[in-house]
Amino acid sequence: MGHEWLRGRRIVVGVTGGIAAYKVCELVSTLTRLGATVRVVMTENARRFVGELTFATLSGTPVAHEMWAPRDEIVHTSLADFAEAVIVAPATANIIGKLAHGIADDLLSTTLLAFDCPIVMAPAMNTRMLCNAAVAANIETLRQRGVRILEPEEGRLACGDEGAGRLPATEAMLDALAEALGVADAPLAGMRVLVTAGPTREAIDPVRFISNPSSGRMGYELAGEAARRGASVTLVSGPVSLDPPAGVHVVNVESAGQMHQAVEAHRGELDVFIGAAAVADWRPAESHDQKIKKGDRDELELRLVRTPDIIASVAQWDPRPVLVGFAAETTDLLENAERKLREKGLDMIVANDVCRSDIGFGSDANEVTLIRASGNRTPLPRASKSEIARSILDEVQDLLGSRTD
Numbered sequence: 001m002g003h004e005w006l007r008g009r010r011i012v013v014g015v016t017g018g019i020a021a022y023k024v025c026e027l028v029s030t031l032t033r034l035g036a037t038v039r040v041v042m043t044e045n046a047r048r049f050v051g052e053l054t055f056a057t058l059s060g061t062p063v064a065h066e067m068w069a070p071r072d073e074i075v076h077t078s079l080a081d082f083a084e085a086v087i088v089a090p091a092t093a094n095i096i097g098k099l100a101h102g103i104a105d106d107l108l109s110t111t112l113l114a115f116d117c118p119i120v121m122a123p124a125m126n127t128r129m130l131c132n133a134a135v136a137a138n139i140e141t142l143r144q145r146g147v148r149i150l151e152p153e154e155g156r157l158a159c160g161d162e163g164a165g166r167l168p169a170t171e172a173m174l175d176a177l178a179e180a181l182g183v184a185d186a187p188l189a190g191m192r193v194l195v196t197a198g199p200t201r202e203a204i205d206p207v208r209f210i211s212n213p214s215s216g217r218m219g220y221e222l223a224g225e226a227a228r229r230g231a232s233v234t235l236v237s238g239p240v241s242l243d244p245p246a247g248v249h250v251v252n253v254e255s256a257g258q259m260h261q262a263v264e265a266h267r268g269e270l271d272v273f274i275g276a277a278a279v280a281d282w283r284p285a286e287s288h289d290q291k292i293k294k295g296d297r298d299e300l301e302l303r304l305v306r307t308p309d310i311i312a313s314v315a316q317w318d319p320r321p322v323l324v325g326f327a328a329e330t331t332d333l334l335e336n337a338e339r340k341l342r343e344k345g346l347d348m349i350v351a352n353d354v355c356r357s358d359i360g361f362g363s364d365a366n367e368v369t370l371i372r373a374s375g376n377r378t379p380l381p382r383a384s385k386s387e388i389a390r391s392i393l394d395e396v397q398d399l400l401g402s403r404t405d
């Protein structure tokens, strides 16, 4: 699988004193390149194998190795608060034994006891050490407690012996992290989803534009939820003041034209398209390069022209993704939404009454009706936008399932 899910994930990498420590440079570099935020914790013995500067440079953050350095924060608990997952690589016989017995005598072993997130360990050691009854029992104990322990690979070991004990490949460690974070067997694993969100801005001149009050929250919730379900998610966002959801690739745009281009860049690549953006239907026919001066005129006429119909153009793609649109209506909600569903050739439309001030635009809650192309209508009771996002994605999964049946 691809590893887009790593974007924005917070991962702690614990490095211990094994000869394979140098191979973990590649793991840290890959995690960082794929967009994860990585903190490296090294044991004092690991620092005999690889200089901390290497890991600090690859992760872009100073390495933590000292328990007792005076600081503003308590390092082991702040690392535990930070982490979504931790991987110990290479994991020495020593750290495996310490974690199995609750020993906390340095920063990494203490931090491991403070984590309540998933722990992955990638043991690497001489075959005889690996087969030692105490080490084998410690590995078993940790497995039973839910620690994910990768099988060491077989081959020629640094000491010249042949056998099991080599550090697993970087790809295997990434897959183990995906599993630990629940991404691998998630319902949308392997699916490519694009969500548009927020308003667009159609420039009149450099300081004025036509827009609408969409906060973008519904689209951001949908993108975040799709990522949590394992999808590879691109969020094409108009100007909003929201933090990017974890695990999502965000493309920022301003106008409907730019949003259209950003969407077209994914032609033929998507399994699901969700158009949650409130795209302006019209833009000024001409956008002035300089600010329009008030002068002494009382009136200013603006001529508006249509913007591209993004979702209708995605409906023409071949292959065509599952298409979900939104209908923000102020009158005859369900009738208008159903017409839009048919005219644009969507699989589902989310009908949204934007007249009500307690829901919809800018609000944290919403009350919508999901209408399928089959005519099925599912009214959802008033709920938070994150709950609505879950219901919409349940329907999307159902639509994807009925495609492959």
Ligand SMILES: Cc1cc2nc3c(=O)[nH]c(=O)nc-3n(C[C@H](O)[C@H](O)[C@H](O)COP(=O)(O)O)c2cc1C
Pocket: 015, 016, 017, 018, 019, 020, 043, 044, 045, 046, 090, 091, 092, 093, 094, 095, 124, 125, 126, 129
């Ligand atoms: C050259 C050399 C290579 C070593 N390689 C390993 C190894 O691959 N796996 C292992 O478990 N221990 C290995 N050790 C032993 C550990 O460094 C030792 O047990 C140490 O106490 C581990 O400390 P740490 O777990 O705090 O990093 C090696 C030692 C030396 C001198």
